[in-house]
Amino acid sequence: MSGPAMSAGAFLPYGRQSVDEDDIAAVVGVLRGDFLTQGPAVEAFESALAARTGAAHAVASANGTAALHLAYLALGLEPGDAVVVPANTFLATASAARLAGAEVAFADIDPETGLMGAEQAMAAVARARAAGWRPRVLAPVHFAGQCADMDALGTLAAAEGLAVVEDACHALGALVRTGGITAPVGACARSAMAVFSFHPVKTIAAGEGGAVTTNDPALATRLRHFRNHGMTRDPAGFSDHEAGLATDGTANPWYYEMAEPGLNYRLTDIQSALALSQLTRLDAFVARRRRLMDLYATRLISLAPLVRPLGRVSWCDPAWHLCVALIDFAAAGVGRAAVMAALRARGVGSQVHYIPVHRQPYWRRRCPDLTLPGADAYYGQALSLPLFPAMTDGDVDRVVEALEALLTH
Incomplete structure (x- = not known):
């Protein structure tokens, strides 16, 4: 695996980037060039990402939250529309929908996998309609690097007239089987759009x-439109031809129009160069993460039934982003906070992914009576352990040995 290995005894965070000399050279090349933003590196990265995922179009953005917001905006959500979001996700999946003007109908999850299934999604659709909302979008989250069941969710969405926006921020490099065909996540075989994040822990x-x-050229155009202030310099989109066009019919070089407000959600060339360089090593990153997860699965057998790995699904070849252990803290006689503090004292970082979003104060005010037992059960036992490509096989032993010392005292 490229990049430096962890030194013995070094602190192991739950996740971190792997940057090598090729990455650094790619960024330096942009810094020495003419464009720091709005230049050729952005388009090069978009083209490479589209090719890697098998989608017709890729539209880069400032971050994964911006990408979610753009996707919802591109669908033209209006007040009273509802987006179905699993409760086990980062805040952005729901917040971006709300910022686009929609209501959010939270769905429960399978506590063994952290994933929303079709049954839970349908229950959320029914709750949305009972509240007087119009369900418009289904937003499955591919959690920890495993994919939601896109066959079942796509069938449900088609029957209920919902657009599907995959929150695939955890799953770049994963493969999902739909309709008997295996394709990369992001190919949008059963969705309108798929959203990715390139945060350092991804x-x-x-x-x-x-x-x-996306495979829809109209959506791609709207995504690019909203990404750049809602502006267009394309004369085909001008409403004021007298102001916008020269006497020969070409666009005036200074002229642009804004038909509706947009945002500055552009990705810079500096970031695009780094992402493009990293994309060339995606397969190696995925393979190393799978190897580490297989080691964890083997090593954690010694801690059963107190600890077990996240449940695995049959319809996906995962690109593991998180190593979630499901821990029976009550049976172990120790609280999660104490376990995290003791692990940290032993040089092992950890985190919780996620606090169910419907528990957050904003959402409690909007849906005070909502109970989602699967999400609550999952949250009560989840702990993310270190997982990143520079880890050695021995680092997995070190993490599990630290857990053994804490949980089997």
Whole structure:
């Protein structure tokens, strides 16, 4: 695996980037060039990402949250529309929908996998309709690097008239089986759009960065439109031809129009160069993460039934982003906070992914009576352990040995 290995005894965070000399050279090349932003590196990265995922279009953005917001904006959500979001996700999946003007209908999850299934999604659709909302979008989250069941969710969405926006921020490099065909996540075989993040703890890093893939050229145009202030310099889109066009019919070089407000969600060339360089090593990153997860699965057998790995699904070849252990803290007689503090004292970082979003104060005010037992059960036992490509096989032993010392005292 490229990049430096961890030194013995070094602190192991739950996740981190792997940057090598080729990455650094790619960024330096941009810094020495003419464009720091709005230059050729962005388009080069978009083209490479589209090719890697098998989508017709990829539209880069400032971060994964921006990508989610752009996807919802591109669908033209209006007040009273609802987006179905699993409760086990980062805040952005729901917040971006709300910022686009929609309501959010939270769905429960399978506590063994952290994933929303079709049954839970349908229950959320029913709750949305009972509240007087119009369900418009289904937003499955591919959690920890495993994919939601896109066959079942795509069938449900088609039957209910919902657009599908995959939150694939955890799953770049994963493969999902739909309709008997295996394709990369992001190919949008059963969705309108798929959203990615390139935060440093994700499979490839851009510092910050995101993207949306789609096979719909109209959606791609709207994504680019909203990404850049809602502006257009394309004379075909001008409403004021007298102001916008020269006497020969070409666009005046200074002229642009804004038909509706947009945002500055552009990705820079600096970030794009790093992401493009990292993308060339995606397969190696995914393979190393899978190897580490297989080692964890083997080593954690010694801690059963107190600890077990996240449940695995049959319809996906995962690109593991997180190593989630499911721990029976009550049976172990120790609280999660105490376990995290003791692990840290032993040089092992950990985190919790995620606090169910419907528990957050903003959402409690909007849906005070909502209970989602699967999400609550999952949250009560989840702990993310270190997982990143520079880890050695011995680092996995070190993490599990630290857990053994804490949980089997």
